[in-house]
Amino acid sequence: MSKTVTPDDLLGLDSVFSKEDLEWAGIVRKWLDDNVRDHIGDYYLEGTIPARELAVGLGELGVLGMHLEGYGCPGASATQYGLACRELEAVDSGLRSLVSVQGSLAMFAIHHWGSEEQKEEWLPQMAAGTAIGCFGLTEPDVGSDPSGMRTFAKKDGDDWVLNGAKMWITNSPVSDVMVVWAKTEETDDQGRNVVRGFVIPTATPGVEVPVVKRKLSLRASITGEIVLDNVRLPASAMLPKAKGLRGPLSCLSEARYGIVFGVTGAARDAIESALDYTGTRIQFDRPISSFQITQQKIAKAFGQYSSITLLAAHIGKIKDTTGVSPEQISLGKMVGVDTAMNICRDLRALFGGSGITSEYSPLRHAINLETVLTYEGTHEVHQLTLGRALTGINAFAN
Structure with missing residues (x-):
């Protein structure tokens, strides 16, 4: 060897x-x-x-x-x-x-x-x-179009009173503080309600954070809701520099950047796990890593892993120097998550029946990446974002 x-x-x-x-x-x-x-x-x-x-x-x-x-x-x-x-x-x-x-x-x-x-x-x-901390933007009926949010913050003297609900909120049931985005009575030049952000201690009266149960993916994570029932906040709770959707969308861009790098780790771990397993699993008096089909699967996975790792490195370099654009981060998330998910799915088959147990990581990674494909901008939203940038035509418009 x-x-x-x-x-x-x-x-x-x-x-x-x-x-x-x-x-x-x-x-x-x-x-x-x-x-x-x-x-x-x-x-x-x-x-x-x-x-x-x-x-x-x-x-x-x-x-x-x-x-x-x-x-x-x-x-x-x-x-x-x-x-x-x-x-x-x-x-x-x-x-x-x-x-x-x-x-x-x-x-x-x-x-x-x-x-x-x-x-x-x-x-x-x-x-x-x-x-x-946690971050409340997504709502039960509002995901990819945050402008459709229903959570509302109304002025009452010097205070704000918030009502509404947020859904699929990582960390909310164990949080001490939450950043929540809500529409206000203030309108912009086009007559739309202006979105503002609020810093809310979770112990504030009127705040509830129920746990989301029965998840099939991202199970090693605590997910919940944020329910706001006449939550009264002082004026100082509002984020003073954020006005409109630019505030929450800038935060999502930061989080997506971490995903661009993160999914390469899931892919790498799946490859390393497959190499370890196939090198010691004996069938027909030889390790299954010696079979041509096994090596083909691993080589293909390595090629895919290399492409998303180098893409992540490039986007990181841009972010550290000239500054990265939302479209570049969309590219990294769109390609990276889909590729990593396919790597983990393909390699799981090399483990046979053992691959469906928690002892080995590829299937767990693949199932988790089903969620990562959807949150902080669905795969389709990133496709349309890049399509708009490349063609100059906004396919989001009616």
């Missing part, structure tokens, strides 16, 4: 990322190996995750809001944050989702659009993992 190499060695990843970046990725991977990897199959089967315990550990590791600056956030590069997401999703998409919602949605909203008082109150706690 010839000497085997890892997918990253064969790709020559050390020439794509700096030594410092790869050392950081190694630190994150080791922490996950020591604290999470052996338990993730059980968390998935149980349909939960010890979010508070992990949040404190991840805060000590320094990954919560790591790409933000100040207020306890280290101000790491976009590429380093992407590599952290890659290692997190190599364990499970639910774990990356916990970190992504915390840092790129809730913390980013406060950091980018909030007041100084909001930043000082919440960001240090969230960076440390002692406070968990």
